[in-house]
Each structure stands twice: as C-alpha cells, then as structure tokens.
Amino acid sequence: MEAIKQRYSKQRETILEVVQSTLVHPNADWIYKETRKRIPNISLGTVYRNLNQLVETGRIIKLKDESMVRYDGNIGHHDHFRCAVCGKWYDVEMIDQAIIKSFAEKHDFQVESFHLELEGTCKSCLNS
Amino acid sequence: MEAIKQRYSKQRETILEVVQSTLVHPNADWIYKETRKRIPNISLGTVYRNLNQLVETGRIIKLKDESMVRYDGNIGHHDHFRCAVCGKWYDVEMIDQAIIKSFAEKHDFQVESFHLELEGTCKSCLNS
C-alpha cells in the first residue's frame, strides 16, 4: 500500500483549473470542450482519467446527476440544491457536523462522508 | 395537460411487487431477473419503461448509485446510508421537515424534495 507516484501533466493541471474556474458543476463533456480551447488535441479519455484522479486525491468533488457525473471544484463542505426547472446546481450550506455526529452515535455506522441534495425550484425560476 | 391514461398491466404490477418485496435497493437488472421468475419472457425494455412510470407516479423512489440507478419501494421519507465496503444501501432516518423548512426560508428556494446520502462503513463490515 504505497503512495501512487503522480507526475506533473499540463493536461491534468488545465483540467483542474477549468473545473475550479466555474460554478456550473460541469459534466465531463463540458470540461472536455472547455479544456480543448486551451489544449486543442486533448483526448476525452484523458479528461475522464484525470477527473477520476482529481477526485481520488480530493482536489475536486463528484456529483451524480440524472444520467451522468458532474464535478465541483469547491471542496469545502457544502450541500447541493438542484433546480428541477432550469437544471442548475447550486452550492448551499445546510448540514453541519453536529447532525452527522449524533447520527453516527445512534446507529453503529462509521460515517466518512455525507451529501445532502435538495430539489425544487430556484429563486430565479420562481420569478418568471 | 391532461392525466395520462394508464392501463393495467400484469408486467407493471409484478415489477412493483418485486421492488416492494425487498430491502436491497435493487437496480434494473436485478429487478429484471427477479421479475422473469414470474413472467419468463418479460423484456428488459418493459422493466425500464415501467420503472420510470412507477417513479413518475410516485410509487417507487429512484436512487443514483455509482454507475447506475437503483430503486426503493419504501416511499415514506427516509435517508440513505451506503456502505463503501460491501456496497449495501441502508434506509435510515435522519433529517426532518423542520431542518428543511428553515433552509427554504433562509434561501428563497422552494424545496420539493431532498435526499441525504451518507457514506462510510456499516456495522457488520466494521466487525469483520
């Protein structure tokens, strides 16, 4: 069980920058298209491979959308709200560690991570 | 915007019974195999179509696992704990309506549903 050697790669750093530069919670294809603006011949496989690595090393977060995976460059803890009308994902704050702690004590489960997802209608869709 | 006419079908009722009869939070393939024990020539497409309809009419719940969709026949509100070791999903109780209400008031979002997913190690995997 030794640490995986990880070399620097322009592709990986660019992908990370792309994910960190947006609030849209993009999927792999969006990230691919965006990264291609900077590295025109980057391969889609490279994008997927690096996104997985970035998740494994904790530099980005993985979200499950309807039929695909989305990514979030905001790795501080937060929850998500998905607007069912416009499909946008919002970062929100809601659950704190205290709630989780009391849960872990009640059950005999060891909680490593948790994710709250809310769905409904966002402010701007309510006003239109 | 009129209600969709929905005819009775043995296939759909059997699929519903299968989902309601288990706690394993099965995916489409499991449900297909299980339903085939009762209707040997049922088609996989029929299973998918009916699962989607059952979700739309609120008779079952849809969960997003790593790479596929899982279903839950328990439609009362509850949260989910996924064991990262054995992959099992557990129904748990944690969030109540009060937490959500205070959230909806803080932001100007209208919350229609929410889902808390915890991940970690379950009791039986901790003891082995």
Next chain:
DNA sequence: CAAGCTAATAGTAATAGTTACTATTAACTC
C-alpha cells in the same frame, strides 16, 4: 545532462446502462 524508466497521453475500440423503434398483443370503451 543524457539514458533509462514508466506515468501520461492521443486516438480508438469496447462496454454497460438505458432508451428508441416496430410489429404485435391485450386492456378498456362503447
């Protein structure tokens, strides 16, 4: 700082879960 090792890449093929299509069957209406 050049040689060697191998992680990472581009490009492509393959896979898995799911949806779409089509001719046929079977619930419901009158």
Next chain:
DNA sequence: GAGTTAATAGTAACTATTACTATTAGCTTG
C-alpha cells in the same frame, strides 16, 4: 363483440464511461 390505442417482446441504437495500445514526455539517477 368491434374498434381504439396503451403496453408488450424483441431488437437496434444511443450515451457516458472505461479499456487498450502505441507513442510521448516527466522524473530519476548516474
């Protein structure tokens, strides 16, 4: 019972993701 059309079985197609392979390029070490 005849007509209408939702639902079906079987199959093809689609989409997101992963696997494969020859080549490229970081990093290490002498």
